[in-house]
Amino acid sequence: MELKEAAQKLGVHYQTAYRWIRAGQLKAYKVGNTYQVTSEDLLDCLSKRNCPTAPPSSVKVRNWEHQAFRLMGYLLSGNEAEARALILKVAEGGAEIIAACENLISPVFSELGELWSTGKITIACEHRATAICERALACMMQNLRGRPRGIAVIGTPPGDQHSLPTSMATAALRSQRWLVHHLGTQVPPEDFISIAKDVAATLVVVTMTHTPALDQANQIATLARTQGIRSLVGAPGMTIGTLVELANARPIANNSIATTP
Ligand code: B12
Structure with missing residues (x-):
């Protein structure tokens, strides 16, 4: 489709879509004097913009316990922005999603379970923590391209x-x-x-x-x-x-x- 149509579907002005192309946020192909955008690249851009957290920088986690302690604090106070940033930062793509689940999310939720069973937090607090982590996980998931396993x-x-x-x-x-x-x-x-x-x-x-x-x-x-x-x-x-x-x-x-x- 032409850039004008893509901009309409993205709900932005033509010039904004053009700026996104220049910034590499929207893939497009130049045909003559016009830009063409595929539906796949449009959806890719949309899904990235629906999860507007900045791309995480690569980090090696040395102290999972410390990160788990920080995550627990953010979840208990309902600080979604910080909780999400922390999860995305430590879990940068590929196999590290598995490490983040095992070393960060799982231990924190085991502890939340203990806090709930001893009456220190409410079910509302537990639900909020679950919802925050689910939204962070949704942002981490990559769209599969090519042949699946x-x-x-x-x-x-x-x-x-x-x-x-x-x-x-x-x-x-x-x-x-x-x-x-x-x-x-x-x-x-x-x-x-x-x-x-x-x-x-x-x-x-x-x-x-x-x-x-x-x-x-x-x-x-x-x-x-x-x-x-x-x-x-x-x-x-x-x-x-x-x-x-x-x-x-x-x-x-x-x-x-x-x-x-
Ligand atoms: C949040 C929560 C809730 C929320 C859930 C909200 C939601 N939308 O998910 C709500 C409030 C609804 C809830 C309800 C209940 N809960 Co609850 N809950 C929890 C809590 C805190 C976190 C659950 C969670 O998300 N865990 C995620 C991870 C941390 O769990 P995990 O088991 O390590 O997950 C791993 C495996 O599942 C594995 N895995 C996943 N899929 C697969 C597949 C394969 C093949 C393999 C190999 C591995 C694998 O990978 C995961 C990560 O490593 C846990 C505490 C805990 N320790 O889990 C209690 C907990 C599970 N709940 C518990 C209880 C008792 C209940 C209730 C019975 C309370 C009640 N009286 O009503 C009800 C039961 C509701 C029901 N019928 O399901 C107990 C369970 C005790 C038991 N032995 O059964 C726990 C352990 C709390 C506690 N310490 O007492 N709960």
């Missing part, structure tokens, strides 16, 4: 309301070039598998934080197996690193691996 469907079983593990699993697998359909929480087993079939999934991942939901989680895994789709069931205490290792490993017998605590 595989197609995964991720969600929790009915009875499990904990959404952050599904978001972390999604971010981690996307960073490993998986095409992920993120279903969120409490998905009935039949519906889970129906989507998995529709999208020709090669992997079903069930995250499970609320242990009474284990039966439902196993039911999803069993249904997936009957459709010839590999399945992985997560549980508290397991890590995102293990998930990625299992997902990336070649399927063993019966095209299926189910993990339980």
